[in-house]
Amino acid sequence: MPLARIDLCAGKPDAYRRRLADIVYESMLDTLNAPRDDQFQVIAQHAPGDVIANPTYLGIQRSSDVVFIQLFLLAGRSVAQKKAFYETVAETLHCELGVRREDVFIGLVEVTRENWSFGNGLAQYVTE
Amino acid sequence: MPLARIDLCAGKPDAYRRRLADIVYESMLDTLNAPRDDQFQVIAQHAPGDVIANPTYLGIQRSSDVVFIQLFLLAGRSVAQKKAFYETVAETLHCELGVRREDVFIGLVEVTRENWSFGNGLAQYVTE
Amino acid sequence: MPLARIDLCAGKPDAYRRRLADIVYESMLDTLNAPRDDQFQVIAQHAPGDVIANPTYLGIQRSSDVVFIQLFLLAGRSVAQKKAFYETVAETLHCELGVRREDVFIGLVEVTRENWSFGNGLAQYVTE
Numbered sequence A, B, C: 001m002p003l004a005r006i007d008l009c010a011g012k013p014d015a016y017r018r019r020l021a022d023i024v025y026e027s028m029l030d031t032l033n034a035p036r037d038d039q040f041q042v043i044a045q046h047a048p049g050d051v052i053a054n055p056t057y058l059g060i061q062r063s064s065d066v067v068f069i070q071l072f073l074l075a076g077r078s079v080a081q082k083k084a085f086y087e088t089v090a091e092t093l094h095c096e097l098g099v100r101r102e103d104v105f106i107g108l109v110e111v112t113r114e115n116w117s118f119g120n121g122l123a124q125y126v127t128e
Helices: A014-031 A079-097 B014-031 B079-097 C014-031 C079-097
Strands: A002-009 A040-046 A051-053 A067-074 A104-111 B002-009 B040-046 B051-053 B067-074 B104-111 C003-009 C040-046 C051-053 C067-074 C104-111
Touching (some): A002 A051, B002 B051, B014 B040, B040 C040, B079 B104, C003 C014, C003 C051
Parallel strands (some): A002 A040, B067 B104
């Protein structure tokens, strides 16, 4: 269902980055009705200064530890599901990894069913 | 409103990359009616050869210094606004940073209002 | 027409990465009716562990050598064209580069005509 892109500054330990990715995946299971094992993610680490988040937009105080999470997913989730996803990701990242809630930026991009191939050159979500 | 991804070959100074990102942001203010301070950008630096742009497509002579700018933004901008954005970005990058106008590649991806969380686990653009 | 993002673990030779990108482009020509020379691609190399693909989702056995291919393209291709693209990419990557067919993940994101600028600050696909 989704491809997640996670962008952050380089320097976090391997275990931190992996747990971060797992939290994004588990939040999808809990709130977006994602199928179990549907975890496809790319973490990109960047030079200091290459991850730019305005420090005050909408009254939210962001730091240089901001994390960008971008999810490309099947269209069809409700606004309530999306809101639950944002809340769960931010809350869990904060509680488990100490990420400031203010530093969790999330963007969704929705696509159709036939726009995915999960391997073997097939369009697994196309049923006709 | 937007998340910008800027991809270029590694090796440009910090100040160059930052000014490039700022020019993209300022062009959004000037042409796309973006809110002030709405600057969220990821710059990714790549190995030589990993940024591939055909050197002649549509009769435009591109060099290896090509810059890819991809903007994920709220749907709703007019064609005229988009055209003004392209022109302003290319012109300003050229005048201020010496980027060849031919080397400015821009792609937009539009999404809906509820697809953004700017921090704190909330969907700030959802009003209901 | 498209911007392709190719994500894989660092460590593959330059010639491998370039051929991989060329195969994606050639498959677009063969199956998606893409115009000749329309090759715009960004290859991003990542640390081990930063390219995450579930090893069994949908019964497909994936390895750590998975390749993510994400195509941002003009809307309008048929389901049959998309299926042919997936099959051609996976088959050719396998035959020419030895990529396991199971390790080829593809996602498409479709956009409109006025969302591209191929250089010079112009919207080349807008005709009015």
